[in-house]
Amino acid sequence: QSALTQPPSASGSPGQSVTISCTGTSSDIGAYNHVSWYQQHPGKAPKLMIYEVSQRPSGVPDRFSGSKSGNTASLTVSGLQTEDEADYYCSSYTVSRIYVFGTGTKVTVL
C-alpha cells in the first residue's frame, strides 16, 4: 500500500487561505469517507483536525475544513494564523483493512 500523495509545501500570508490536497486511489480515499487530517508541530504528537472527510472535533476552529472528490481529499485552512504553521498529514482507511498516511505538507505562514 503506497503512501497518499501530498504537496511537500504550501504557504500563505496571515488571513489568507491555503488548501492542501491528498491524492490516493479507489482502494483508499475513493473507497470510503474515512479520511482524517492531522496537524503536527515540530517535536510534538499529531493532533486530529478533521475526521470522516469533513467533521471537526470539538475545539478545532471552524477555519479548518475538509472535503473529498473522487480519490482526492483536501484540507483548507482559512484566515491563516501564525500558529497554523505546522506539518499536516492526511490518513485513510483502505479496502485492505489497514491505514495509510499521506506524505505530509509543511505549511508556512509568510
Added chain:
Amino acid sequence: QVQLQESGPGLVNPSGTLSLTCAVSGASINHNYDVWWSWVRQPPGKGQEWIGEIHHSGAANYNPSLKTRITMSIDTSRNQFSLKLNSVTAADTAVYFCASGSGYTWVDWGQGALVTVSS
C-alpha cells in the same frame, strides 16, 4: 480525556527486538467497545507509518509490511498495551507513538518515544 504514555528502551541493537509499552490513564482500556489501540511510527524527518492496532478483546490488525515481525498485546489489568518488533534494522529507527480512537481515526496520542537501532 484519555492520556497515553509510551515507555521502553531508547536504543536497540540491530537484529534485536524493540519493545514498547503504552500506559493508558483517564479511562479504562476496555471501557468503550469501539476503541482500538494503535501504534504509529515516524522516522526522523519523514512521514508517519501505521504499524497496527489491537482491541481490548485481543483482536489485532497489522500493517502487512511489518506483519511477520510484529506482536501486539493488551493487558487490561494494568490498563496498558504493548508492541514488540523483532529483527530490527536501522530502518526501524523512528519515533513511536501510541494512539487511540474509534471510527477510523485517532483522537488521543502519546508524546512519542524515540527508538534508535544501533550497535
